[in-house]
Structures are given as structure tokens and as C-alpha cells.
Amino acid sequence: MNFIEELRWRGMLHDIMPGTEEQLNKQMTAGYIGFDPTADSLHVGHLTQIMTLIHFQRAGHKPVALVGGATGMVGDPSGKSAERNLLSEEILSHHVQCLEAQLKKFLDFDCGANSALMVNNYDWFKEFNFLDFIRDVGKHITVNYMMAKDSVRKRLEGEAGMSFTEFSYQLVQGYDFYYLWKERNCQVQMGGSDQWGNIVTGTELIRRKGGASAFAITTQLIKKADGTKFGKTESGAIWLDPAKTSPYKFYQFWINTSDDDAQSWIRIFTLKSKEEIEALEQEHALAPHLRILQKALANEITVRVHSKEALQMAIKTSDFLFGNxxxxxxxxxxxxxxxxxxxxxxxxxxxxxELIVGIHATDLLAEKAGVFTSKGEARKMIQGGGVSINKEKLSDANQIFDVNQLINDQYLVVQKGKKNYFLLIIV
RNA sequence: GGGGGGAUUCCAGAGCGGUCAAAUGGGACGGACUGUAAAUCCGUUACUUCGGUUUCGAAGGUUCGAAUCCUUCUCCCCCCA
Known part of the structure; x- marks a missing residue:
């Protein structure tokens, strides 16, 4: 199965430029995806692009991961309704390093001809001066063309307006493509469907300035069946960095996907074959409460992003917190x-x-620990039957706790509802 | 520069002198049910030593009594130049 067919049956393909498939079938081709360093870690939203690169490499092509040290300085207006704040150079270079370290885990950088490649567009932009840029690059693209892009037009129509900086973004990204095409023989750029406009500016630049054709593939934006945004929870984004989102939480994120989403996501975020997935789906349909799909999905992604050990710990933790x-x-x-x-x-x-003399449950939970913001809230929650300490439901808000209740002589496990755990450490 | 409208508890939004800790909807949280799901139903959603105490942009004032009336200030929106 070729790369395009692979993306297609997995439901990842959104749009493809004519001729792309022919090029990929003809020979090993280099293709790139850019990641802008807007934060010090990638998040689950980036996984689609990472998986795309993995498939690209598995199909025998050469994946190039570009980290946007330069584009990050400009700010992509795509999908943004207002101008963004610029990040300082030091912060950006820190972000770039973090992203590079994360991206390295997913691709094979040492497998011969189609070894993956990591590049940073800051490397070719830092020496590029403004006059050279507007003469060598800007001259090839009309403002009319640039203004027709969705990302620009929406901002021009809206109230917010748009700075020259963000307006120029597509030229900067476009030049990346041109540079990689010229210097690295990179003929394909891939990205999320919101990147179509930026990518096409690149192929246009290659056509006009380089007199050659280049190709583009965009992937579907991940949607949730209930319409809410993918990858965000109340507590924020799900990051790939274990220091920002613990492997346990990461695992839980995938375990908690709805049945509908699990069916489409297992195709996108795992490398399982069509046969394997269909078998899992049948199994799942027979006993939906076992959530076979969710587990298969969570297991594979957690191992890919973190490690086998992290997965084991996450499962163990989940078993304790939710199961027996x-x-x-x-x-x-x-x-x-x-x-x-x-x-x-x-x-x-x-x-x-505090424990030696004994302490009321409400004082303990609201004043000494931040489980509740006020004693009234703690009391109401206890009366409503929503609080457990050491796995035992509290029935009386005035219950006294002392050192005899401690686990291992220093811990108390507090539950607010079923899912929310707190650990009190007595020192 | 001129004219008008507004600021209410997490959000939207009622209230226009006492019966207002403040309707209603949403959100959030908890309970029941369940698959750590969805839907549904129920409860909670200022603080409290449960006697009360502090809230309705801010500061003053009128009144026995103000979110509601008056004055000043701050901020927001709309219209005309």
C-alpha cells in the first residue's frame, strides 16, 4: 500500500495537489512538515503530523521535520482571529530545542537513504536580510495573491486587523519550502488542512522562482464527535512532555475517548493494520464496556510518546484509582x-x-489542604456524599482525623467525587 | 467635541426602595445510573464558630431600610461630528 492510500483509508487525508501521488510512486521523495515553537512542548494536536511523517518514512520516503525558529518569530495568522504576541528570541530558541528533542523520538534518523532529517528554518533566515528577502522572494508573489488567502481575508474582514508581520508569514513559510526544495530536493510539504494556504504559497514560489513543480498534502483536522475541541481538557492541553502532562494523565486522556472518536482515532494515532483494527472493533462491539478500542489506542500511543515502563505505571495507577x-x-x-x-x-x-492533636475534616480539607476553597464548600460536599478519605466515604463533616488514620505513617488519600484524587503528605 | 446606553454573584441575564445572598438559563462540581462513556434524573454553586457576617463597577449621600433613589469618580458600548 502506498503512502496516499495509507492516509486515505485511515481517514487522514484532506487535500492533495494533483501529481503528488504520481511523484511519490515514481521515486523516493523527501517531504517535510513544519512545527512552530509556540510552546516548550508539542501536544497531542501535533500527533497527526507526527504520524503523517512516520507513515511517510514507512512508505519508503524521506521525512523532514522542520522546527520553525524563524516562522515562530513571525506568527502564523492561520486560524487566529487576532494578532499574536511575539516571543523573545531566548524563549524561542529554548522552545526549538525542546521540540527537536521530542521529534527525534518518533522518526528513524539512521536507516540509510530515507533517514529522517531535522532542520530549523532559523538557520537560513538569520542571515537573510530584509532587502534581499523582498527582492528575491517578495517580487515573485503578488499582494493580490496573498490577500486572497483565507487566513488573511478573514482578518481583513474582521475588526482585529493584521500587522504586516503576520501578513508576511506565508512568504516566510513559502520560502522555507523553496529553500528545502532547492537545497535538499524536498518536493512535498505536508501539514494540517489549515496550512493549505501557506503550503500553496510555497509551491507557487517554487513554480515562479524555481520553474518547477512541488507538491502538497494536507491532513484532516481532528474533530471530536461531540463538537468540542480535540486535545484540550479543563486543565489545559495534553502535552507530550511528561513534566507538563504526566504519562498517567496522558494515558487517561486516550482511555476516556468516546466510542465514536476511538474508532476514527485508532486509525490515525496507531500503526495497526486495517485487519487488526477491524478485529478490535468487532471485539469492542461484543463487549463495549471493556473499552477494547480505547485501551488499544491508549496503550500504543503512550508507548510511542513515553515508554513501555510509563505505560505499565499508568495502567497500574489507573487500576488503583478507578478499579479495585x-x-x-x-x-x-x-x-x-x-x-x-x-x-x-x-x-x-x-x-x-496538626494531626497529633486531631483535626476536623473540614479544617483539614479546606484550611490545611487546598482540596476545597472554603469550609462551607467542604461541608456541603461531605453532606452530599462526595468526599472520601482513604477510600472511605465521609459521612460526618466534623469527623476528627489523627495520626492513626495515616497510611505508611505519613499519607492520607482524599477523593473528591470518584475521579479527583488528592494526596496529603504529613511531615 | 456633542448625544445616548450600560457596569449584578463563573458566564449570559432578570431585578428598579423592604418579602434579595438576589429569578431564569448555561457552565462547573457532587450524587444516582453506567463502561473511568453518552443520555437522563437529583443536589450544590459568597463566607460562617450555622447565631449571623460581607456582596450587586468605586467612593460618598438620602432613608427606619438601597442592587434598586441622589452626587462624584472609573471603565465599557453605540450614534453624530
Whole structure:
């Protein structure tokens, strides 16, 4: 199966420039995707692009991951209704380093001819002066052409307006494509469907300035069946950096996908074959409560992004927190294991002296620990039957806690509702 | 520069002198149900030592009593130049 067919059956393909498939079938081709360093980590939204590059390489082509040290300085107006704030050079270069380290994990950089390549467009832009740029690049593209782009037109029609900086973005990205085409024989640019306009400016530049054709493929934007935005939770984005989103939370994100979404996402975010996926779907349909699809999805992505070990820990943690989590299990763990299980769970430190004299549940949860913002809230929640300590539901808001209730002589496990855990560490 | 309208609890939005901690809807959170799902139903959504206490852009004032009336200030929106 070729690359395009692969994307197509997985439901990833959005748009493709005529001639692209022929080029890919003809010979090994280099193709790139750009990642702008807007943060110090990639998030799950970037995974589609990462998977696209992985498929590209598996199909025998040469994937190029571009980190936008230069484009990040300008700011992509696509999909943005207002001008963005510029990031400083130091912050950007830090972001670039973080992204490069993350991207390295996903591709094979040492497999001969189609080894992956990592580039940073800052390398060819830092020496490019303004006059040269507007003469060598700007001359080939008309303002009329640039203004017709969706990303520009929407901003011109709106109230917010648009700076010259962001207006120029497509030229900067376009030149990237031209540069990679010329210097690295890179003939294809890929990206999310919102990037079509920017990519086409690149192929246009290659056509006019280089007199050759280049190709473009865009992928579907990931949508959730319920219409909410993919990759965001109440607590923010799901990052690939384990320091920003713990592997446990990352795993949970995928476990919690709806059945509808799981069906489409397992095609996009795993490398499982059509047969494997269809078998899983049948299995899932027979016993939907086992959530076979979600587990298969979560397992594979967690291993790809983090590691086998991280997955094991995430599963163990999930089993405890949601499944047959018993106090005995927790008591059987060492201090470090407990801290591992509760990694990523809010933790509060409390002075042992408070426990020695004994403390009311409401004082403990609202004043000493930030589980609740006020004692009234704590009291109401306890009366509503929504609070457990050490896996036991609290029935009385005035219940006294002392050192006898501690696990391993220093922990109390608090649950608000079923899902929200807090670890109180008594020191 | 001139004229008009507005600022209410997480959001939207009622209230226009006492019965207002403030309708209603949304969101959030909790409970039941469940698959750590969806839908549904129920509850909570200023603080409290449960006696009360502090809220309705800010500061003053009128009144027995103000989110509601008056004055000043701050901020927002609209219209005309």
C-alpha cells in the first residue's frame, strides 16, 4: 500500500495537489512538515503530523521535520482571529530545542537513504536580510495573491486587523519550502488542512522562482464527535512532555475517548493494520464496556510518546484509582511507589503537629489542604456524599482525623467525587 | 467635541426602595445510573464558630431600610461630528 492510500483509508487525508501521488510512486521523495515553537512542548494536536511523517518514512520516503525558529518569530495568522504576541528570541530558541528533542523520538534518523532529517528554518533566515528577502522572494508573489488567502481575508474582514508581520508569514513559510526544495530536493510539504494556504504559497514560489513543480498534502483536522475541541481538557492541553502532562494523565486522556472518536482515532494515532483494527472493533462491539478500542489506542500511543515502563505505571495507577483500588494495595506500597502512583495528582503537605492533636475534616480539607476553597464548600460536599478519605466515604463533616488514620505513617488519600484524587503528605 | 446606553454573584441575564445572598438559563462540581462513556434524573454553586457576617463597577449621600433613589469618580458600548 502506498503512502496516499495509507492516509486515505485511515481517514487522514484532506487535500492533495494533483501529481503528488504520481511523484511519490515514481521515486523516493523527501517531504517535510513544519512545527512552530509556540510552546516548550508539542501536544497531542501535533500527533497527526507526527504520524503523517512516520507513515511517510514507512512508505519508503524521506521525512523532514522542520522546527520553525524563524516562522515562530513571525506568527502564523492561520486560524487566529487576532494578532499574536511575539516571543523573545531566548524563549524561542529554548522552545526549538525542546521540540527537536521530542521529534527525534518518533522518526528513524539512521536507516540509510530515507533517514529522517531535522532542520530549523532559523538557520537560513538569520542571515537573510530584509532587502534581499523582498527582492528575491517578495517580487515573485503578488499582494493580490496573498490577500486572497483565507487566513488573511478573514482578518481583513474582521475588526482585529493584521500587522504586516503576520501578513508576511506565508512568504516566510513559502520560502522555507523553496529553500528545502532547492537545497535538499524536498518536493512535498505536508501539514494540517489549515496550512493549505501557506503550503500553496510555497509551491507557487517554487513554480515562479524555481520553474518547477512541488507538491502538497494536507491532513484532516481532528474533530471530536461531540463538537468540542480535540486535545484540550479543563486543565489545559495534553502535552507530550511528561513534566507538563504526566504519562498517567496522558494515558487517561486516550482511555476516556468516546466510542465514536476511538474508532476514527485508532486509525490515525496507531500503526495497526486495517485487519487488526477491524478485529478490535468487532471485539469492542461484543463487549463495549471493556473499552477494547480505547485501551488499544491508549496503550500504543503512550508507548510511542513515553515508554513501555510509563505505560505499565499508568495502567497500574489507573487500576488503583478507578478499579479495585483498595487500601491494602496502597499500604503494600513503599513510599516511592506511592509517590509514583500519585504522580500528577495534587499534593499537599501538612504539619504532623496538626494531626497529633486531631483535626476536623473540614479544617483539614479546606484550611490545611487546598482540596476545597472554603469550609462551607467542604461541608456541603461531605453532606452530599462526595468526599472520601482513604477510600472511605465521609459521612460526618466534623469527623476528627489523627495520626492513626495515616497510611505508611505519613499519607492520607482524599477523593473528591470518584475521579479527583488528592494526596496529603504529613511531615 | 456633542448625544445616548450600560457596569449584578463563573458566564449570559432578570431585578428598579423592604418579602434579595438576589429569578431564569448555561457552565462547573457532587450524587444516582453506567463502561473511568453518552443520555437522563437529583443536589450544590459568597463566607460562617450555622447565631449571623460581607456582596450587586468605586467612593460618598438620602432613608427606619438601597442592587434598586441622589452626587462624584472609573471603565465599557453605540450614534453624530
Amino acid at each position: 483500588g483498595s487500601l491494602e494495595f496502597l499500604k503494600s506500597l513503599s513510599d516511592t511507589e506511592i509517590l509514583d502512583v500519585f504522580d500528577g495528582v495534587p499534593q499537599f503537605k501538612i504539619a504532623k503537629a
